[in-house]
Amino acid sequence: MPVGTQGAVKAVTPLQVMDIGAQMILSNTYHLYLRPGIKVIKKAGGLHKFIGWDGPILTDSGGYQVFSLAKLRKISDEGVTFSSHIDGSKHLLTPEKVVEIQLIFGSDIMMPLDECVAYNSKKAEAEKAVIRTTRWARKSKEMRDLPRGKAGERCETGGELFGIVQGGMYKDLRKRSAEEIRALDFPGYGIGGLSVGEPKELMLEMLEVSADNLEYEKPKHLMGVGFPEDIVEAVKCGIDLFDCVIPTRLARHGAFLTRDGKEIIRNAKFESDFTPLDKDCDCYACKNFTKAYIRHLFIAREILPLTLMTIHNLRFIMRLMEDIREKIRKGSI
Amino acid sequence: MPVGTQGAVKAVTPLQVMDIGAQMILSNTYHLYLRPGIKVIKKAGGLHKFIGWDGPILTDSGGYQVFSLAKLRKISDEGVTFSSHIDGSKHLLTPEKVVEIQLIFGSDIMMPLDECVAYNSKKAEAEKAVIRTTRWARKSKEMRDLPRGKAGERCETGGELFGIVQGGMYKDLRKRSAEEIRALDFPGYGIGGLSVGEPKELMLEMLEVSADNLEYEKPKHLMGVGFPEDIVEAVKCGIDLFDCVIPTRLARHGAFLTRDGKEIIRNAKFESDFTPLDKDCDCYACKNFTKAYIRHLFIAREILPLTLMTIHNLRFIMRLMEDIREKIRKGSI
Numbered sequence: 001m002p003v004g005t006q007g008a009v010k011a012v013t014p015l016q017v018m019d020i021g022a023q024m025i026l027s028n029t030y031h032l033y034l035r036p037g038i039k040v041i042k043k044a045g046g047l048h049k050f051i052g053w054d055g056p057i058l059t060d061s062g063g064y065q066v067f068s069l070a071k072l073r074k075i076s077d078e079g080v081t082f083s084s085h086i087d088g089s090k091h092l093l094t095p096e097k098v099v100e101i102q103l104i105f106g107s108d109i110m111m112p113l114d115e116c117v118a119y120n121s122k123k124a125e126a127e128k129a130v131i132r133t134t135r136w137a138r139k140s141k142e143m144r145d146l147p148r149g150k151a152g153e154r155c156e157t158g159g160e161l162f163g164i165v166q167g168g169m170y171k172d173l174r175k176r177s178a179e180e181i182r183a184l185d186f187p188g189y190g191i192g193g194l195s196v197g198e199p200k201e202l203m204l205e206m207l208e209v210s211a212d213n214l215e216y217e218k219p220k221h222l223m224g225v226g227f228p229e230d231i232v233e234a235v236k237c238g239i240d241l242f243d244c245v246i247p248t249r250l251a252r253h254g255a256f257l258t259r260d261g262k263e264i265i266r267n268a269k270f271e272s273d274f275t276p277l278d279k280d281c282d283c284y285a286c287k288n289f290t291k292a293y294i295r296h297l298f299i300a301r302e303i304l305p306l307t308l309m310t311i312h313n314l315r316f317i318m319r320l321m322e323d324i325r326e327k328i329r330k331g332s333i
Numbered sequence: 334m335p336v337g338t339q340g341a342v343k344a345v346t347p348l349q350v351m352d353i354g355a356q357m358i359l360s361n362t363y364h365l366y367l368r369p370g371i372k373v374i375k376k377a378g379g380l381h382k383f384i385g386w387d388g389p390i391l392t393d394s395g396g397y398q399v400f401s402l403a404k405l406r407k408i409s410d411e412g413v414t415f416s417s418h419i420d421g422s423k424h425l426l427t428p429e430k431v432v433e434i435q436l437i438f439g440s441d442i443m444m445p446l447d448e449c450v451a452y453n454s455k456k457a458e459a460e461k462a463v464i465r466t467t468r469w470a471r472k473s474k475e476m477r478d479l480p481r482g483k484a485g486e487r488c489e490t491g492g493e494l495f496g497i498v499q500g501g502m503y504k505d506l507r508k509r510s511a512e513e514i515r516a517l518d519f520p521g522y523g524i525g526g527l528s529v530g531e532p533k534e535l536m537l538e539m540l541e542v543s544a545d546n547l548e549y550e551k552p553k554h555l556m557g558v559g560f561p562e563d564i565v566e567a568v569k570c571g572i573d574l575f576d577c578v579i580p581t582r583l584a585r586h587g588a589f590l591t592r593d594g595k596e597i598i599r600n601a602k603f604e605s606d607f608t609p610l611d612k613d614c615d616c617y618a619c620k621n622f623t624k625a626y627i628r629h630l631f632i633a634r635e636i637l638p639l640t641l642m643t644i645h646n647l648r649f650i651m652r653l654m655e656d657i658r659e660k661i662r663k664g665s666i
Contacts, residue, residue, distance in 0.1 A: 007629065011636040015617070036604070036629040043605050044625060052621045271369070272376050284348070288385045292377060296340065296369040303344040306636060 001026040001058060001243040002314050006035070007051040010248050011306040012314070014053050019284065020311060021318040023055055024108070026243040029101055030062030030069070034084050034091075038104050046106030046155035056108035057158075058243070060223065061098050063113050064192075075115060077132065095136040099143040099161065106155025111190055111223075112140030114164040119197040126168030129193075133166045134180040141184055162221065164190040165210045169198055174206050178213030188219040191239070195225045204233055211238035228257065228320055235324050236333065247317050251309035254298055257316040265309065270295045283315035284308075334359040334391060334576040335647050339368070340384040343581050344639040345647070347386050352617065353644060354651040356388055357441070359576040362434055363395030363402070367417050367424075371437050379439030379488035389441035390491070391576070393556065394431050396446050397525075408448060410465065428469040432476040432494065439488025444523055444556075445473030447497040452530040459501030462526075466499045467513040474517055495554065497523040498543045502531055507539050511546035521552040524572070528558045537566055544571035561590065561653055568657050569666065580650050584642035587631055590649040598642065603628045616648035617641075 002009045002017055005028045009017050017025065032041065044050035047057055063080070066073055070082035072090075079094035095113045102110035113136050115129040144161045148154055163186035167174035181189065191210045194203050203225075211220055219240045225231070226244020234242070247257065254265045258278045265277075276286035277294065285294070285308035297305040327333040335342045335350055338361045342350050350358065365374065377383035380390055396413070399406055403415035405423075412427035428446040435443035446469050448462040477494045481487055496519035500507035514522065524543045527536050544553055552573045558564070559577020567575070580590065587598045591611045598610075609619035610627065618627070618641035630638040660666040 006633045006635060007626070008635050008637040013617070013637065013640060014621070031633075035633060036625070040605055040625060040629070044607055044623070050623075050626055052623075052626065272373055274377055284346070288347070290377070290383075290385075292369070292373060293340070293383055293385065296373070296383075300339045300364075300368060302339060302341050303636060303639060304341040304346065307344075307346060307640070 001241065002248065003027075003243055003245045004051070004053075005245070006031050007047070009310075009314075011252060011303075011310045012248075014051070016284070016307070016311055017053075017314070018055070020315045021322070022314065024058060024241075025053060025055065026058045026060065027051075027105075027107075028062065028065060029059045029098065029105070029111075030065035032059075032105070033062060033093075033101055034086055034089075038101055042104050042153060046104070046157070048106060048157070057105075058109040058221070058241075059102050059105055059107040059111065061111040061113045061164075062093060062101075063098075064116055064224070066093065067116055075132075077135070079113065095139040096143045099140045103144070103154040103159055106158040108158045108160060109188065109221075110144070110159065110161045112137050112161060112164060114166055114190075114192055116166065116193045116196070117168050119169065121168050123168075123170055123173070126166075126170055126173050129168070130166050130173050130177045130180070133164060133177065133192075134184075137163050137181055137184055137186075141186070160187050162186050162188045162190050164192045164223075165214070166193045167206070167210070168193060169202055169206060171205070171209050174209040175213050178210050182214055186218075188221065188241075189214050190221045190223050192223050194222065195230075200230070200233075203230075204237060207234060207237045207239065226317065228317065231317070231320060232324065235328075242321075247313035248310050251313045252306050254305075254309070256309050257313050265291065265295050265298050265305070267295075277309070277312050278316065281312060281315060281319070283312050285312040286315075334574065335581065336360075336576050336578045337384070337386075338578070339364050340380070342643075342647075344585060344636075344643045345581075347384070349617070349640075349644055350386075350647070351388070353648045354655070355647065357391060357574075358386060358388065359391045359393065360384075360438075360440075361395065361398060362392045362431065362438070362444075363398035365392075365438070366395060366426075366434055367419055367422075371434055375437050375486060379437070379490070381439060381490075390438075391442040391554070391574075392435050392438055392440040392444065394444040394446045394497075395426060395434075396431075397449055397557070399426065400449055408465075410468070412446065428472040429476045432473045436477070436487040436492055439491040441491045441493060442521070442554075443477070443492065443494045445470050445494060445497060447499055447523075447525055449499065449526045449529070450501050452502065454501050456501070456503055456506070459499075459503055459506050462501070463499050463506050463510045463513070466497060466510065466525075467517075470496050470514055470517055470519075474519070493520050495519050495521045495523050497525045497556075498547070499526045500539070500543070501526060502535055502539060504538070504542050507542040508546050511543050515547055519551075521554065521574075522547050523554045523556050525556055527555065528563070533563070533566075536563075537570060540567060540570045540572065559650065561650065564650070564653060565657065568661075575654075580646035581643050584646045585639050587638075587642070589642050590646050598624065598628050598631050598638070600628075610642070610645045611649065614645060614648060614652070616645050618645040619648075 163181035167177040221241035273291040496514035500510040554574035603624040606624040
C-alpha cells in the first residue's frame with residue numbers, strides 16, 4: 001500500500017496511483033484527526049469521498065504516531081493523552097474513540113489502538129503492553145460491532161477491524177499476544193512493534209512467531225515495513241500486506257530503486273545518461289523519460305522529478321509484489 | 334502555451350499538459366543554455382527528445398531573461414555579455430549564437446535576439462533598440478538560412494524563425510519596427526517590449542500599431558502576456574499566440590482562476606466547500622476533487638494541490654482560448 005499520510009500519496013494523483021497498479025492505500029488516523037479534523041471528513045461523506053479515492057483504504061490507529069510525533073504523551077488504561085504536533089492542542093484517544101473516528105472515515109480496514117514498546121523494553125513492560133493491547137482490542141471490537149448509527153454518524157461503507165499483535169522482542173509474549181488477539185476473531189491482523197531498531201534476524205524471528213500463531217488463511221499486515229529486501233523475507237514468514245513511506249520518501253529525496261539497489265539521481269554519472277531509471281520498468285516515468293532529464297529537473301529544483309521518481313519507486317514495489325505473487329503461484333516461494 | 338522554463342511545465346507531467354488541451358509549450362533558451370547546457374541537449378538528440386514532449390516547442394531568445402535575471406549585463410552591437418544567475422559564469426550571446434542554440438534544440442519556433450527597453454525609456458534609446466533589433470533579426474535570419482549542417486550540429490527537425498517587433502511606447506517606432514521586420518519575410522512574429530509596467534490602454538495601443546503593420550495572415554505572438562482579461566483584448570488587436578507563467582505560478586501560490594476572478598484556496602470559506610474549484614470546468618482536478626480537499630492539502634503543505642491547481646488554471650486558459658476561437662468562427666469577436 002502506498003502511504004497517503006494526510007489523505008494524499010505525496011507528489012502523485014490518485015489516477016497515477018491506480019496506473020501504478022496499487023489497489024489499496026494507507027492513511028493516518030492521527031494526521032487526519034488533527035487536520036482537517038473529523039467534522040470536515042464527516043461532512044464530506046467519509047474519507048473516500050473527501051480524498052477522491054475509489055479503492056480500499058486502510059487507516060492505522062494513530063497509536064504509533066502518538067508514540068513518535070506527539071508531545072507530552074501519557075498512556076493509561078483509558079487511552080493516550082497527547083499534544084498535537086501542529087498546534088499543541090490537547091487530545092485524548094481511547095480505543096473506542098479511535099474506532100469511532102475510523103467508522104466516520106469509512107475506512108475499509110480499521111486498526112485498533114495498541115501499545116507499541118521500544119526495542120530495548122524490559123519484559124515486564126512488554127508484557128504490560130500485550131495485556132493492554134488485548135484489552136483495547138476487545139473494547140475496539142465491541143465498539144465496532146455496535147449497530148450502525150449507534151456510534152456517532154458512521155459512514156455507510158467500510159468498517160472491517162483488524163487485530164494487532166504486539167509482544168516486543170519476546171517470543172513467548174509474541175505467541176501469547178497472537179493467541180489472545182486470535183481468540184477475538186478478527187478478519188485479519190496487523191503485526192505491530194517491529195522495525196523499531198532491532199536487527200533484521202530478530203525482526204524476522206518475531207514476525208514468524210506472530211504469524212505462526214494466527215490463522216493461515218487470514219490476511220496479515222506488517223505495519224510500516226517496506227524495504228524491498230524486507231518485503232521478500234516477510235512474505236516467507238506469511239505476511240500479505242505492507243505499507244511504507246520509503247518508496248515515496250526516497251523519491252522526494254532524489255533516490256530511485258532498481259534491481260541492483262538504490263541510486264542517487266544527482267550523481268554526475270547520469271548527466272548524459274539517456275536511458276530510463278530502470279530499463280526493465282514499465283512505469284510512465286521509465287517509458288517516457290531519461291535519467292539525464294530527471295537529473296536536470298532535480299538539480300533545477302523542479303517539482304516534476306519528484307512525481308516521476310515517486311511513480312517509478314511505487315511501481316518498482318508493485319512489480320516486486322507481482323513477481324512474488326507469481327512465484328507463490330508457481331510454488332517457488 | 335504553458336511555460337516550461339527549464340524544460341518542464343512546473344508541477345505537471347507532459348501527459349497532463351496534453352490532457353489539458355495544450356498543443357505547444359514554450360521553453361526558455363537562457364535557462365536551458367545555462368543548465369543542463371547545449372552539450373547535453375545535443376547528445377539527447379534535441380529538446381523534444383530530452384524533455385519527452387512530442388508537440389511543438391517555441392523557445393524564446395533569452396534576451397528578456399538576460400535583461401531581467403542575469404547580472405553584470407552589457408549590451409553592444411555584437412550581442413549581450415552577462416553573468417549567469419546560477420554560478421556567476423560569464424557568457425556572450427550574439428544573434429548568431431542564439432539561433433545556433435535553438436537549431437541544436439530543434440525548436441519548432443525560434444525567436445531571434447532582440448533588445449527590449451524599459452517602460453520609461455526616452456525615444457532616442459527606444460529608437461536605438463529598434464535599429465539593433467532589426468539588424469540582429471537580419472543576422473539571425475542569415476544564420477537560420479545557412480544549409481543544414483553548416484551551423485554546428487543542428488537538430489534535424491524544427492527551425493522556423495519568427496521576427497520580433499519592438500519600439501517601446503512610441504507609435505511611430507512600433508510602426509517602423511514592424512515594417513522593417515516585415516520586410517525580412519519571417520513566417521510569424523513576436524511582439525516584444527510590452528507588459529513592462531505600462532498602463533493597459535497604452536499596451537493595447539502599442540499592440541494594435543504593431544499588429545496592424547504586419548501581414549494579417551501570419552501568426553503573431555504576444556510574449557509573456559497571459560492574464561485572461563489581457564488575452565481577450567489582445568486577440569481583438571490580432572494576436573494569435575500567448576505564453577505566460579501566470580496560470581502555473583498562481584497555482585503554486587495557492588490561487589485558482591474562475592470566471593468570476595481569482596480565488597485563494599487557503600480561504601477559510603472553503604473549509605467545508607465540497608464543490609469543485611470551478612463548477613463549469615472539465616479538468617481532472619474539477620471532475621474529481623473539491624475545494625475543501627485541495628485546501629486541506631495546501632495547508633498541510635502537500636505537493637498534490639500544486640499539481641491539481643496547475644491543471645485547473647492551465648485548463649481555464651485553454652477553455653478561454655477555445656471560447657475565443659469559437660466566437661471568432663461565429664463572428665462575435
